[in-house]
Amino acid sequence: MEPNIYQLALAALFGASFVAVSGFFMHFKALNLVLERGREKKDNPEGGDSPQHQTRRRSQVRRKGIDHYGRSPASLPDATPFTGVTDAGGSGGGDAGQNNGHVYVDEIPPGLPRLHTPAEGRSSVLGTSIRKTGSFVRPISPKSPVASASAFESVEESDDDDNMTDSAGLDASYLQANGDGDLPADATEEQISMAASSMIRSHSVSGDLHGVQPDPIAADILRKEPEQETFVRLNVPLEVPTSDEVEAYKCLQECLELRKRYVFQETVAPWEKEVISDPSTPKPNLEPFAHYPQGKSEHHFEMQDGVVHVFPNKDVKEDLFPVADATTFFTDLHHVLKVIAAGNIRTLCHRRLVLLEQKFNLHLMLNADKEFLAQKSAPHRDFYNVRKVDTHVHHSACMNQKHLLRFIKSKLRKEPDEVVIFRDGTYLTLKEVFESLDLTGYDLNVDLLDVHADKSTFHRFDKFNLKYNPCGQSRLREIFLKQDNLIQGRFLGEITKQVFSDLEASKYQMAEYRISIYGRKMSEWDQLASWIVNNDLYSENVVWLIQLPRLYNIYKDMGIVTSFQNILDNIFIPLFEATVDPDSHPQLHVFLKQVVGFDLVDDESKPERRPTKHMPTPAQWTNAFNPAFSYYVYYCYANMYVLNKLRESKGMTTITLRPHSGEAGDIDHLAATFLTCHSIAHGINLRKSPVLQYLYYLAQIGLAMSPLSNNSLFLDYHRNPFPVFFLRGLNVSLSTDDPLQIHLTKEPLVEEYSIAASVWKLSSCDLCEIARNSVYQSGFSHALKSHWIGKDYYKRGPDGNDIHKTNVPHIRVEFRDTIWKEEMQQVYLGKAKISDEVVP
Secondary structure, three states: OOOOHHHHHHHHHHHHHHHHHHHHHHHHHHHHHHHHHHHHHHHOOOOOOOHHHHHHHHHHHHHHOHHHOOOOOOOOOOOOEOOOOOOOOOOOHHHHHHOOOOOOHHHOOOOOOOOOOOOOOOOOOOOOOOOOHHHEEOOOOOOOOOHHHOOOHHHHOOOHHHOOEEOOOOOHHHHHHHOOOOOOOOOOHHHHHHHHHHOOEOOOOOOOOOOOOEOHHHHHHHOOOOOOOOOOOOOOOOOOOOHHHHHHHHHHHHHHHHHHHHOOOOOOOHHHHOOOOOOOOOOOOOOOOOOOOOOOOOOEEEEEOOEEEEEOOOOOOOOOOOOOOHHHHHHHHHHHHHHHHOHHHHHHHHHHHHHHHHHHHHHHHHHHHHHHHHHHOOOOOOHHHOOEEEEEEEHHHOOOHHHHHHHHHHHHHHOOOOEEEEEOOEEEEHHHHHHHOOOOOOOOOHHHHOOOOOHHHOOOHHHHHHOOOHHHOHHHHHHHOOOOOOOOOHHHHHHHHHHHHHHHHHOOEEEEEEEEOOOOOOOHHHHHHHHHHHOOOOOOOEEEEEEEEOOHHHHHHHOOOOOHHHHHHHHHHHHHHHHHOHHHOHHHHHHHOOEEEEEEEOOOOOOOOOOOOOOOOHHHOOOOOOOOHHHHHHHHHHHHHHHHHHHHHOOOOOOEEOOEEOOOOOOHHHHHHHHHOOEEEEOHHHHHOHHHHHHHHHHOOEEEEOHHHHHHHOOOHHHOOHHHHHHHOOOEEEOOEOHHHHOOOOOHHHHHHHHHHHHHOOOHHHHHHHHHHHHHHOOOOHHHHHHHHOOOOOEOHHHHOOHHHHOOOHHHHHHHHHHHHHHHHHHOOOOOOOOOEOOO
16 A cells, blocks of 8 residues: 555654754754853863863763874874873873863964874774873984985885884983974973974975975074074994004004194184184275285295205205105105005994994984074075085186187187187188188087087096097197187187186186196296286186196107106296295286195096105106106195295295095005195095095095096996095085086086986085085185185084075084094094184
8 A cells, every 4th residue: 555645744744853853952962062161261261171071071082982083184284293192091180181172173273283194094093091192203304315325225215104103212302302292391482382383394205305394384484583403413422442443543543643744734824814804895806916026035945856945045054844755755655555455444444434424314314304494594595695616627628618619609700810820830810720620600519619528538538638629629729728829828818707707797606727837848837827917817706726737758758858857847946936036926926826726637547656665856757657646746745835834934825735636546646645635626536445535534635526527537427426425524515627528508516516416316405515615625715715604614513604604504514513523532532632623
């Protein structure tokens, strides 16, 4: 029997009535609850609950069940730690009980950390006894910037969002430093807000090891606050060395003390000579080439056995500035070579270097986000407007290939009838030179110019040097890239001024250009100085280094020299003459004010004989083959040492020894430069000797590294040790070497930084630290360094850092300084004497 319409209507009416009554009852219950809360707030304005209310609310929470609150909407952010759940025993006072109530959106305090949301398909299971949620901490540490060099790669690949780490055993001080612990009861509102903001983090992209970013709102606030210097410090106690390690450390001490005896140091530091009252406004040098007569001093000098000796006058034969003789130097060099070959010392140094690397990785894991926030708090500064010095670049290749091409076309169009060269008994104009090559300006392009390094130059230094010849023609190199030619280097002077103009336009990029003196004749110095002065080649962004090509064997074959002594005479006698009597070489005297370093260049991969302790003197060196690298280094070092002592005594500028070393060839090169040099170019062979690498770290010898140049000549980019050296704390900077052959853009130094940052995942803090290192390594004046990186730059640690100029957080500087001091104490067995000022 089918139901009639009245029965259906009656059933519908009954169902609707039931729903209405149920809804009314639920609404009435909710209204009573709201009114009850209002009365509670009125009776207790401080927000506390009476014991009865607390008991009732706890029972409500239990009836609801924990899982009701264990999950939040997907739109809510994740929380780093859970907070506010009491122990099962219910102890903890009224505040603890209050935190177990219902969640009210309008009562969530600002800065509350994000709630952790389990992945889809997973349930958040908690035990029946509620543990203290401080024991549930999500791993949030950022990772090392150099994935290939990190020992934590297997750990870094874990999914942070899907794992909860039981950290009940973590020390409370660690959680406090990371913002994961409870603040003390007497904490101020400012401390609470800072702690809350420090916990706001975003997920880092997998593989982006500096990807921890602050919340945009918190970052906006931090821009207006000073740098937060609280960070997690690594407290690794000094190891108690074994008897074998003590002997190894003593050998390392001897090597460091040997270096102190050899390296030239100014008697009075630059910051003590010149007090900078206002480093923000350095005075420009309006007359860089002005010469004022100074008169000749009574000093008398003589060349003896390849080394210049200075006496008070002709009648007194007292050596004013004694220097170690060749036998002593080569004896000490052999001692260093013996130390670096010892197996137990190699093992010890390798272990210390790996430990340095892992300490830095741990530092980044704990503090990379704090370093990033500190950088954001420094107004105006970023990587683009901190000072960067190109610490190793050859002047004849200082422009890029497109710049050189445009310049050649311009000269061919504007000055085709300029007589530029004398060949085969005939003077040729620029137009005739190109006609003899069957070329026109329209034919020229970058590919035809053929000055860029390619695959054919790898391990072929001879082919690389041929790239200095535009279109493969040595005559074009003589016309455009030489200063001692028929037109007296006018074209090279003009293109140099254009490069200077580009540097000045960038404002924050500096360069130390290396220009050659060959040692074939004494007049080379005056020719070079007159070219600099006559072409007015001066810029506040540029200083000069002199490079000596090691080409004795070629000059000997050509009959230009008869012994190695001839080269030393041609190089150093004019320098001593200009120092004793500036009026005898006025242009050279003013040029030397801009010369800050001396370099040795050539192919280091050529085989050579290791020097013995008793070597022939330079006058006796009449062999057809080239002396060893360390032989060159000693005689350049000894003469530069005496010259610097003389110039310092007369109040003149000094010149440091900064040769190419360790690009290829024997490890002896790096041992010789360790004893004698302030800094070196390249140094990639340090990767083959853990002892020398550790010694270079302890002595903080500057390494001007050029990964792109090495990639074209000796070492693939991905095998370059630069990122490992940087992690371990060696004093490294990036440089371009040869922009003409290597780089493609108008800003080769930024190109070098850019590629390094992309390949090795360097952070902004890393790049700014490398840029700061480059200023330290450079030979610019004390006044300029004070303006660029801070008036107290010569002090160790964070006292010498100004984040508003360097954009390097104090956290990073303090970490580097602390770790270095710990290593020095380890090597000196706790008795190291460390100055508060850096070695100039």
